[in-house]
Amino acid sequence: MFALCDSISTILTFMCFDVLSLARFPSVRVDMLHLMARVADRQGCDRISRKEMAITKPEAMKSYIWLQTADGSIQQVEEEVAMFCPMICRERVQSGMGSSKNFAISLPERVNPAILSLILDYCRFHQAPGRSNKERKSFDEKFIKTDTKQLCELASAADSLQLRPLVDLTSRALARIIEGRTPEEIREIFHLPDDLTEEEKLEPLRNATNDPRIRLLNRLYAKKRKELKERQRVKDDEAEDQHVDERSVDELLSFINGGDGDSKFIRSAKNKKKNRRRRDLSEEPSTNELSNKQKESTSYSVGFHESGAGISSNSARNSEMHYDSEDVFPGKLEFDDDYVDDELDPAMKEELDREVEDFARRLNSNWLSLSQERRLIPNIMNGNGLIPRCEDTTMLRCCEEILLDQRFAAFATYSFSSVE
Amino acid sequence: MEDEAIGIRAFEYGGRHPLWRRDQRCKCEMEDRISTLPSNIIELILIYLPLAEAVRTSILSSRWRFQWCTIPHLIFDNQSLSLPVKYKLENVVDQVLLLHSGPIHKFTFNAYPGIKDVAPVYRWLVFLSRNYLKELVLKFCASRLYKLPTALYSCQAIVSLDLHDCEFNLPRSFNGFSCLTILLLKKISISESDFASLISKCPLLRKLVFIDFYWRCHLKLNAPRLQELIVEGVFSNIYLQHTPDLASLSLRLKEDQEFEDEHTESEEECDFNKCLTNILKIEKLELQKHFLDFMTRGHAFVQFPIYNCLKKVFLSWFSFVDLKHVMLLQSLLRNTPVLNELEIEADSDESIATTPTSSFFDKKESRNFSLDQLRNVRLAEVVGVRAEMEFIEFLLSSASRLESLIINIKLAVDTLGEIKIYKEIMRFRRASTRAEIVILD
Numbered sequence: 001m002f003a004l005c006d007s008i009s010t011i012l013t014f015m016c017f018d019v020l021s022l023a024r025f026p027s028v029r030v031d032m033l034h035l036m037a038r039v040a041d042r043q044g045c046d047r048i049s050r051k052e053m054a055i056t057k058p059e060a061m062k063s064y065i066w067l068q069t070a071d072g073s074i075q076q077v078e079e080e081v082a083m084f085c086p087m088i089c090r091e092r093v094q095s096g097m098g099s100s101k102n103f104a105i106s107l108p109e110r111v112n113p114a115i116l117s118l119i120l121d122y123c124r125f126h127q128a129p130g131r132s133n134k135e136r137k138s139f140d141e142k143f144i145k146t147d148t149k150q151l152c153e154l155a156s157a158a159d160s161l162q163l164r165p166l167v168d169l170t171s172r173a174l175a176r177i178i179e180g181r182t183p184e185e186i187r188e189i190f191h192l193p194d195d196l197t198e199e200e201k202l203e204p205l206r207n208a209t210n211d212p213r214i215r216l217l218n219r220l221y222a223k224k225r226k227e228l229k230e231r232q233r234v235k236d237d238e239a240e241d242q243h244v245d246e247r248s249v250d251e252l253l254s255f256i257n258g259g260d261g262d263s264k265f266i267r268s269a270k271n272k273k274k275n276r277r278r279r280d281l282s283e284e285p286s287t288n289e290l291s292n293k294q295k296e297s298t299s300y301s302v303g304f305h306e307s308g309a310g311i312s313s314n315s316a317r318n319s320e321m322h323y324d325s326e327d328v329f330p331g332k333l334e335f336d337d338d339y340v341d342d343e344l345d346p347a348m349k350e351e352l353d354r355e356v357e358d359f360a361r362r363l364n365s366n367w368l369s370l371s372q373e374r375r376l377i378p379n380i381m382n383g384n385g386l387i388p389r390c391e392d393t394t395m396l397r398c399c400e401e402i403l404l405d406q407r408f409a410a411f412a413t414y415s416f417s418s419v420e
Numbered sequence: 421m422e423d424e425a426i427g428i429r430a431f432e433y434g435g436r437h438p439l440w441r442r443d444q445r446c447k448c449e450m451e452d453r454i455s456t457l458p459s460n461i462i463e464l465i466l467i468y469l470p471l472a473e474a475v476r477t478s479i480l481s482s483r484w485r486f487q488w489c490t491i492p493h494l495i496f497d498n499q500s501l502s503l504p505v506k507y508k509l510e511n512v513v514d515q516v517l518l519l520h521s522g523p524i525h526k527f528t529f530n531a532y533p534g535i536k537d538v539a540p541v542y543r544w545l546v547f548l549s550r551n552y553l554k555e556l557v558l559k560f561c562a563s564r565l566y567k568l569p570t571a572l573y574s575c576q577a578i579v580s581l582d583l584h585d586c587e588f589n590l591p592r593s594f595n596g597f598s599c600l601t602i603l604l605l606k607k608i609s610i611s612e613s614d615f616a617s618l619i620s621k622c623p624l625l626r627k628l629v630f631i632d633f634y635w636r637c638h639l640k641l642n643a644p645r646l647q648e649l650i651v652e653g654v655f656s657n658i659y660l661q662h663t664p665d666l667a668s669l670s671l672r673l674k675e676d677q678e679f680e681d682e683h684t685e686s687e688e689e690c691d692f693n694k695c696l697t698n699i700l701k702i703e704k705l706e707l708q709k710h711f712l713d714f715m716t717r718g719h720a721f722v723q724f725p726i727y728n729c730l731k732k733v734f735l736s737w738f739s740f741v742d743l744k745h746v747m748l749l750q751s752l753l754r755n756t757p758v759l760n761e762l763e764i765e766a767d768s769d770e771s772i773a774t775t776p777t778s779s780f781f782d783k784k785e786s787r788n789f790s791l792d793q794l795r796n797v798r799l800a801e802v803v804g805v806r807a808e809m810e811f812i813e814f815l816l817s818s819a820s821r822l823e824s825l826i827i828n829i830k831l832a833v834d835t836l837g838e839i840k841i842y843k844e845i846m847r848f849r850r851a852s853t854r855a856e857i858v859i860l861d
Binding site: 172 | 453457458460461466468470473477480481482483484485
């Protein structure tokens with residue numbers, strides 16, 4: 001039957017037959033109408049033809065569409081009601097399904113018969129043209145007065161049918177349920193498992209100023225980060241070393257060639273790294289993780305310069321790091337331990353505060369450049385395809401990167417000043 | 421907690437107690453429904469929540485911990501964040517931006533009054549410019565204008581800008597916002613050339629609202645796709661250089677200026693009255709406050725071209741006893757065949773009448789006016805002078821499909837004057853049988 005339709009439609013198109021005039025014949029059957037829709041599509045006036053056909057169809061002949069839900073049951077629905085759903089509409093027009101019981105349109109699995117009938121009620125009300133806005137609004141209000149389980153089902157079913165107004169309506173209703181309630185109430189309503197540890201709950205966006213509890217939590221968080229980092233380090237040991245070696249060679253070379261100030265020294269080193277990486281890019285970097293780290297560090301350097309901190313603060317930090325290099329330097333493994341140290345005399349306290357802020361800022365610039373690359377447009381920088389999936393590991397890598405930088409910077413200043 | 425309770429009971433009753441078994445059954449039925457929704461629906465739900473609530477969902481369960489981090493709309497204002505005094509809004513925004521990931525399409529920062537330090541806004545703008553920002557709302561308070569950083573001009577994906585209390589300084593390399601469609605500026609300081617440059621370099625601009633600007637400018641608008649324009653403030657002149665699609669125009673001039681009789685050549689060219697022919701597709705026209713005086717300064721009378729789409733007109737501070745205003749209205753009524761709604765706020769002070777304007781709406785003339793489509797008319801601040809009464813008489817006799825005429829009588833009119841007005845209106849002939857006259861005080 002469809003093959004025949006196909007050939008007929010090609011002939012009609014070829015003959016430039018005016019399909020719309022056919023539609024006015026009262027004895028036209030539903031499947032012929034569908035055929036005409038396809039021809040009209042090819043003639044390039046699909047929307048108009050459908051509307052015209054809807055208008056000119058005789059009153060007595062209401063057409064039905066057959067829909068099949070995931071559990072196999074088939075039901076018959078008035079055409080204009082079902083066509084309110086974009087997905088059904090598209091199926092009908094493009095593939096021609098739904099004209100008879102055997103060729104029912106199969107709905108996505110999130111739509112079960114009970115929900116389908118609710119959705120069809122919604123469509124039936126809203127597709128009727130003569131309703132005022134007030135009527136529609138009051139219908140909507142009544143429609144969403146169900147339990148949350150059904151709201152969720154409605155939302156996901158409407159989403160799979162691409163019925164955007166209903167998706168918005170149900171989402172708004174769910175938001176209204178959540179709004180203004182305590183977490184326990186929300187968990188109660190939606191039966192969410194309460195599976196976060198107490199410290200994770202307390203962690204969040206509180207103002208990190210003078211509150212000693214906040215500092216305690218930050219330390220705890222740092223401890224946790226350290227643990228995760230340890231695990232990471234065990235996995236990435238080789239790439240780590242390689243990376244460190246490469247950079248130190250690069251640095252020594254440029255050092256030997258003579259950099260002037262420590263800041264310029266660092267900047268030229270980073271630029272060299274950038275240039276080298278660009279050359280590397282065409283030659284396909286050796287390991288994915290290696291190039292990832294380079295990407296991070298270059299984007300870090302770029303981000304750092306962009307973030308208005310400037311070279312001056314960089315050198316300032318270097319000098320203070322030089323000052324502390326004895327303390328901070330011996331083992332970055334111990335870096336966090338310093339942080340965890342309980343005896344905080346005022347100077348150290350201030351130091352730590354500044355470190356926290358710096359860390360946050362660098363994390364921010366690194367983090368956001370990473371997320372930008374991860375998201376969309378293929379950057380020039382984004383040479384390889386492997387991007388770390390887990391948020392935690394990327395964050396850890398950022399931490400590592402920054403710490404490596406610090407250590408390296410300290411080393412550089414140290415060695416430079418020692419030469420002088 | 422639940423587990424423990426059930427466990428204990430199981431232990432106590434040897435694992436066979438019906439209570440325990442029932443609890444087990446209940447537990448199976450109580451599934452988590454909401455976390456299994458598709459992510460775009462969860463995102464929608466979080467968007468519809470105020471930001472503070474959305475972030476609070478992070479402690480609901482492990483699945484919800486970082487759901488909020490990807491919501492593309494970040495709205496920081498008094499409604500979405502009710503903070504106790506010790507928390508500063510800037511710090512909260514910093515933290516949220518830090519933890520956020522993904523594109524941010526809409527960012528609103530409504531600075532509560534008294535915000536002391538606006539420096540953080542710079543780094544937010546830098547961050548946002550890298551995150552495909554589409555809609556930006558920045559509202560400061562009037563005590564100190566915020567100087568917009570150049571980072572703003574690198575937000576190339578911006579579609580809608582809403583700025584209050586800011587200062588524009590366009591860089592020389594400014595290439596415009598190629599996607600900008602809506603621009604709302606309130607209490608902005610911007611120079612004439614910058615404004616012209618800004619408007620002309622945004623080719624898709626569709627709606628422009630410019631209220632209360634700080635310099636008395638001569639505004640030039642070259643916006644081919646502009647459809648809606650609202651300008652309120654103190655300007656020396658406004659020239660619609662190229663706005664063919666303009667559908668809705670609202671102009672409100674707030675200050676009475678001393679108009680010189682001698683205009684320079686260039687000013688004549690760029691005068692508003694000359695560009696009336698540039699807005700032929702207009703559908704809604706509002707000329708408010710001193711703008712009518714501005715239009716009718718000088719010696720020539722204002723002539724409107726034929727506006728085939730103009731449906732709604734609102735004129736305020738219209739003096740029925742001022743000859744020039746009346747001529748303007750006549751010209752307008754003559755050239756708007758599809759006028760549907762007319763609203764006039766009168767300001768007829770007989771003491772400052774320039775020329776006697778009796779019988780300008782006499783019946784012979786009324787044949788030239790085609791007010792067939794006029795449905796609703798509203799006249800406010802009516803005092804009952806001769807000219808106003810004649811206008812009402814004219815309206816009633818020529819608008820054949822008039823449906824409602826609402827008259828607000830000015831408060832200062834005493835009861836006797838009011839009664840006089842009622843008596844006169846009752847006497848007027850009506851061309852439309854359906855006309856309903858409502859007189860409100």
